[in-house]
Amino acid sequence: MKSLTKHLTMHVPERMGFVHITHEVADAVAESGVQEGLCLVNAMHITASVFINDNESGLHRDYKKWLEELAPFDASPDRYHHNRTGEDNADAHHKRQIMGREVVVAVTDGRLDFGPWEAIFYGEFDGRRPKRVLIKVIGE
Amino acid sequence: MKSLTKHLTMHVPERMGFVHITHEVADAVAESGVQEGLCLVNAMHITASVFINDNESGLHRDYKKWLEELAPFDASPDRYHHNRTGEDNADAHHKRQIMGREVVVAVTDGRLDFGPWEAIFYGEFDGRRPKRVLIKVIGE
């Protein structure tokens, strides 16, 4: 069995933002030499997501608006008890649950086995500081 | 290490619908010869899901109503900017995030290692055309 572990460092200057990371993940798969296996990609922080969807800016705007409706930013400790700890990012912990922590992608013939429009994104919900993404490839 | 890659083609004539695919996945696991490993099942399209829940038609009706409340269909470009691209399926990209892209199931003693009521479903949110599901089994 072969395996490869790789970390990406993400820098999103806004509170919320999406970063296209398909190419970085594809490079890690190539580097691993795995022909048949699985590739896990996950946020290592609990106010961030990794998800697969469309590389289309209008949709990303829609997601931001929708997530803000489902779990609004509110720094006060009234709406979110989490913010009684001195944090202001309780909303980000909720948004991340909607968008998910991780994706698992099949590796077939040495490549990400993707449908026509699948693209991997890092989803940041409490940015303005460096965060990490983990890529793990295992297989043969 | 053994591995098997299989694709299913789904045909849902409605915009939204759920299809029970546990038997197809179990057949792929049997065909793979894997005794101990993991089985990934994912939608290859970004307006569809694969999820595990109850095989009960009342619940599926409830899911449809709930998803329509959380992310209503609206072809106009006013609610969803994604629909300014000429698409009308922005709602489907949202519904899929709630229900998820994929499931990963343990394979133990050559079979899907399932709880008593677990069943695998394809969730379609923008149907009326063929779409694909990927099954990847790896292990030994």
Add this chain to the structure above:
Amino acid sequence: MKSLTKHLTMHVPERMGFVHITHEVADAVAESGVQEGLCLVNAMHITASVFINDNESGLHRDYKKWLEELAPFDASPDRYHHNRTGEDNADAHHKRQIMGREVVVAVTDGRLDFGPWEAIFYGEFDGRRPKRVLIKVIGE
């Protein structure tokens, strides 16, 4: 390839509750002897979740309130058709979709490859009876 399969039995006396299970999962990884691989942790019941987020009681209170808003408990068969089967737990099947069924975690150098605040939780949405969690570790 090495593999290990382990089940935890959860006892949550309330309808909804979260249980920290990182230590149990870490023990299973150590027991497996896997140095490089993947660890799947999933609820075996369809009204429960396994998720990764913060070990902070205020946030858990926030999650409960939020999930109750997104999918309120309602035993009557009017809101949820699922409850026409004699069940009263349709809300739990919805809450579980928001929080997810499973997590997949990288195993690196024989340990869970975690960011600084990642912790694994069992999420119960229809408790008051024993339920099971599956841990599957594969790798080398």
